[in-house]
Amino acid sequence: MAPMVDPAHLTDLRELMAEDFILLLETYLNDGPRQLAAMRSAFTERHAQSLRSQAHSLKGASSNIGATLLVSRLQQLEDSALREDWSAAGALLPEVTADFEQVCLELTEALKPGV
Numbered sequence: 001m002a003p004m005v006d007p008a009h010l011t012d013l014r015e016l017m018a019e020d021f022i023l024l025l026e027t028y029l030n031d032g033p034r035q036l037a038a039m040r041s042a043f044t045e046r047h048a049q050s051l052r053s054q055a056h057s058l059k060g061a062s063s064n065i066g067a068t069l070l071v072s073r074l075q076q077l078e079d080s081a082l083r084e085d086w087s088a089a090g091a092l093l094p095e096v097t098a099d100f101e102q103v104c105l106e107l108t109e110a111l112k113p114g115v
Contacts, residue, residue: 005110031061042081043090077093
């Protein structure tokens with residue numbers, strides 16, 4: 001399976017950010033689950049603006065770390081929320097969740113010493 005996070009992008013980030021690289025990944029790993037939970041809640045409550053806002057926020061953070069497929073799915077979710085297309089949003093949320101979980105596995109691996 002192809003990586004969810006662009007390895008070249010991570011390498012560039014590691015070189016560019018130096019010691020802040022770890023903080024960036026740890027922040028993503030800590031904040032992302034809360035954002036996903038907020039998205040699920042917004043979906044359940046049919047609160048389109050909140051769903052759109054949370055998807056947009058996680059999309060930006062995911063773009064920063066090079067998770068392009070997740071970024072694409074989050075854009076679709078954001079668009080669905082804008083249209084209040086709850087059927088599409090409901091189909092996308094499990095995909096976003098699965099993609100996010102894979103991204104987190106890859107980032108956790110990237111945080112290991114010597115990687």
